[in-house]
Amino acid sequence: MRVERLMDTEIERFVHFCKEWRSAVDESFLNDEDLKSFRKDEENPTYLLKDGEEVIGAASLMMDDYFRRGKRGRFRIFHSEIESFKAYQLLLEAILPHTNMIDRFFLFVRGESRFQRDVFKELGFDIERYSFVLDRTDSPVGKVRFPEGYQLRTFQFERDEEAWCEVRNDAFATLAGSETPVLPEEVKKMRDEEGYIEGGIKVLFDEHTPVGLVRTTREVHKGEEHLFIHLIAVKKSYHRKGLGRNLLRAGLEFGKGAGLTKALITVNAENEKAVHLYLSEGFRQYETMVCYNYAIKEKDDAHG
Numbered sequence: 001m002r003v004e005r006l007m008d009t010e011i012e013r014f015v016h017f018c019k020e021w022r023s024a025v026d027e028s029f030l031n032d033e034d035l036k037s038f039r040k041d042e043e044n045p046t047y048l049l050k051d052g053e054e055v056i057g058a059a060s061l062m063m064d065d066y067f068r069r070g071k072r073g074r075f076r077i078f079h080s081e082i083e084s085f086k087a088y089q090l091l092l093e094a095i096l097p098h099t100n101m102i103d104r105f106f107l108f109v110r111g112e113s114r115f116q117r118d119v120f121k122e123l124g125f126d127i128e129r130y131s132f133v134l135d136r137t138d139s140p141v142g143k144v145r146f147p148e149g150y151q152l153r154t155f156q157f158e159r160d161e162e163a164w165c166e167v168r169n170d171a172f173a174t175l176a177g178s179e180t181p182v183l184p185e186e187v188k189k190m191r192d193e194e195g196y197i198e199g200g201i202k203v204l205f206d207e208h209t210p211v212g213l214v215r216t217t218r219e220v221h222k223g224e225e226h227l228f229i230h231l232i233a234v235k236k237s238y239h240r241k242g243l244g245r246n247l248l249r250a251g252l253e254f255g256k257g258a259g260l261t262k263a264l265i266t267v268n269a270e271n272e273k274a275v276h277l278y279l280s281e282g283f284r285q286y287e288t289m290v291c292y293n294y295a296i297k298e299k300d301d302a303h304g
Contacts, residue, residue: 001056002090003090003091003093006040006048008040014038014048016055017058018035021081024110026107026108026110029074030077031194033195044063056080056081057081057082057091058078059075059078060076061095061105062075065186066183067180068102106177106294108292111287123294127291128177128293129177129291130291131291132289133264133285133287133288134265134266134275135221135264136264136282136283139282141249142281143249144253146246151204152202155202161187162184164184164203164210167203167210168182171233177291200258201214201215202247202250204247206238211235212232212238213232214229214231214232217230219264221262224262226260227252227262227264229248229251229265232251248277249281264286
C-alpha cells in the first residue's frame with residue numbers, strides 16, 4: 001500500500017473513484033459538474049492510495065481564495081475503501097506538507113461508523129460541529145407576507161453583488177464554518193455553479209436597504225430533482241420580524257414554479273431557531289453530518 005501524487009494521466013481514475021464513493025461520503029463537491037471542472041494544481045493538492053496498481057483511496061484538499069482567507073482548507077474527498085488506520089494515516093501525511101498557508105482543515109462525514117470515529121480521533125481530528133440535512137415533500141407552502149415597505153427582488157448580476165455581500169457577511173459573521181466574508185467577485189461565480197436556476201436568487205429590501213437573501217439551486221437527491229435552499233440570510237438588526245420564514249416560503253414557491261416540488265436544506269445543529277423554523281415549515285430531519293476539524297498549528301506546536 002502506497003500513496004502517490006495525482007498525475008495528469010490519472011485524473012480520470014481519481015474522478016472515477018470519487019463517483020464510485022460519493023454516496024458514502026460528503027458529496028458536496030463531488031457532483032458531475034465539480035468533477036468535470038476539477039484541476040490538479042496548488043489549490044487542490046491530491047493524492048491516490050494504491051494497492052499494487054489498484055486505486056483504493058484518495059485525498060484531495062481544496063484551498064481556493066475563499067478558504068485561504070479564512071486560513072483553512074476543506075477536503076473534497078478523504079476516503080479509503082478499506083478500513084485501515086494506516087491507509088488514512090498515509091493520505092493525511094501526504095497532504096500535510098501542502099498546508100503551510102492555512103491553520104486548519106476540515107471535512108464532513110455522513111453515516112459515521114465506529115471505525116471512522118476511532119480513526120479520526122487517532123489521527124488528531126476533533127469534532128467541530130454537527131449539521132442536519134432536512135428534506136421536504138410536495139406539500140402546501142404558507143403564504144408569503146413581508147411587512148409593508150419591503151420588496152423581494154430577483155438578484156441581478158453586475159448590480160447586486162455588493163448588496164448580497166452586505167447581507168450575507170453580516171448574517172454569517174459568527175456562524176461556525178461561514179465566518180469568512182464573501183467578496184463580490186465570488187458572488188459573480190454563482191451563475192456558473194452547477195444547479196443554477198435563472199431567477200432563483202432573491203434579495204429582500206427595506207425601502208432601499210438590502211436586509212435579506214434567499215438562494216435556491218437544483219440538486220439531484222435519490223435520483224430525483226429537488227430544490228436546494230442553498231442560503232437564507234437576514235441581517236442581525238432585522239431578526240424577529242418573520243423575514244426568514246417568509247424568505248423560506250418565497251424560495252419554496254419559486255421552486256414549485258420551476259417544477260421542483262421537493263426540497264432540501266442543511267443547517268448547523270446548534271442553530272436551534274433555524275432548525276425549529278424549518279421543521280415547522282414542513283421539513284423533516286433526513287441525515288446528520290459530522291464536521292471534523294484538524295488544527296494544523298496546534299498539532300505542530302504539540303510536536304515541537
